[in-house]
Structures are given as structure tokens and as C-alpha cells.
Amino acid sequence: MSCGRCAAGLGMIALCGTSAFAQFQTATVTVLAEARSHLDTAYGVGDLSEGGGAGAYPLFQGSANADQISGPSGVIARSQLGLELSEMGVSANGSIFLGISADEGFHSASVSALSSVWIDFVLGSARTWRIDPGTTTGPSGNAQVTLYAGDTEVFVYSGEFGGATGELAAGAYRLAIRASASIESTGTSSETGGTYTLGFTLGSTDPCPADLNGDHVVDDFDFLLFLPAYDVLDCADPAMPEGCPADLNGDGVVDDADFLIFLPAYDTLVCPTNS
DSSP: OOTTSOOOSTTOOOOOOSSOOOOGGGSEEEEEEEEEEEEEETTEEEEEEEEEOEEETTEEEEEEEOOEEETTEEEEEEEEEEEEEOSSEEEEEEEEEEEEEOOTTEEEEEEEEEEEEEEEEEESSOEEEEEOSEEEOOSTTOEEEEEEETTEEEEEEOEEEOOEEEEEOSEEEEEEEEEEEEEEESSSOEEEEEEEEEEEEEEOOOSOTTOTTSSSBOSHHHHHHHHHHHHHOBTTSTTSOTTOTTOTTOSSBOSHHHHHHHHHHHHHOBOOOOO
């Protein structure tokens, strides 16, 4: 494929090189949702455990529930996650909810939930990466997103984040998303929960993103492609060309910030080559 004519799914631009895509569709994906609960009341004792994870490219999901009721008391333990892959991108979301309802005859209870995803992939050449604005704000703050190169952490995020970018060398990587929580009680009601969202995209180190028609020069033909996208503005608008290639900074809109990237490339005219 030629420069500027390739875009990843998930609404985020991924600049083309001539080869060596990330090939997420061949990545090894591990999806795990797990829920456990213990409930002890005057009416009986119960233990439940459930795990689940399934799917194939491009959709993976997991769901686990370990809800129980014994007399007037009850517990809730639930974990849900979803993962969608494109050739160059990952979109993930998940939620966990735990609850203990202590009523007549209640003795004790404990509940826990886990949501985990691992994506092992190999890059044949250097790639840029981008984390879209998202959150890993729960449950109880115990959620994080980590990228590993072997045993080395490339990045780790928890809480709110967005707009982070960087570059990866060729090699093997693991993107890990994990959320977990647990609560217990011997006499009072309690609950906790939270969600996470994540968009992760790999792009090319190609030095000519403004070459929208792929002819290795940035000229009036590219400008005529940029202008209508600039008028539409929002990459999510159905009128926007597929993949939103004019969104040169990858922020989901084609605006003045993208025009300021386009202008110097237009002045240079000829696309430089990778060293």
C-alpha cells in the first residue's frame, strides 16, 4: 500500500509503510474474566466460582458472574470485558462490580473479580504507537494498562490518560490490561466497582503523512483531498473518507492543527525517504 492511503480501524489513523504491518489478527490473545463469592448466613453457606473468556479475531469477550442469595442476604460478583482488534489497533473495555448485602441472619461474605487481557504481538519493523484518551479508573483504582518488551515495561498507565505517543523498535511485545477488586464483610453491607476503556494503535514511521494520494509528493492533488476533510471536521462523520487520512495528528478531527502539519510538507513537495 502507498503512504497516506491506509488507515486502521477504531477511527484512528495509521500511516502506511510498504510492509511489516503489526498483524494483530495473528497475535496471541488471552482473555480472562473471573468472579468468586463466599456467603455464610444462618440459612446456609455457599461458594461460587466462574470464569470465562472466548473469541477469535476480531472480537474477544469474557463474562463471569458469581451472584448468590441466602435468606435475606446476598452477594454480587461480576466481571465483563470486551476486546476488538484491527490490523493496526486494539479497542478494549471492561467492568467489574462487587456487592455484599448484609441482612437478617448474615454472618460473613467475601467476593472478588478479575478482568485480564494479554495480547502478544511481533513487529517486523519500527512502529509508532498511540494511546487514545481513556480511563482505567476502577474498580478501587486497581486497574492498569502495560506494554512490555520482554521483561521491560515500555509504559504503564492507570487512572485517566490520553494522547500519549511513542515509537517501538522491531521485536516481540505484550500489551496487558488488568483490573481486579475484592471486598469482605462480617456484618455490614459494602460494594465497589468500576470500568476501563482503552484505544491503542500502531502506525508507521513513514515521514510523509501529508501525501494523501500516495504519489510520493505533497502537492495540489493532496490539497484537494485535504480541503473537503477539513470542511467535514469530525472523523466520525459519515461524510468523512474512510479512515480519516487527513487527520494527520490522530486526534479524531481534521482542523487547523492538521493544516499546520500539512503546510510544511506541501512546501517541501517531495516526500523524504526513510534512512
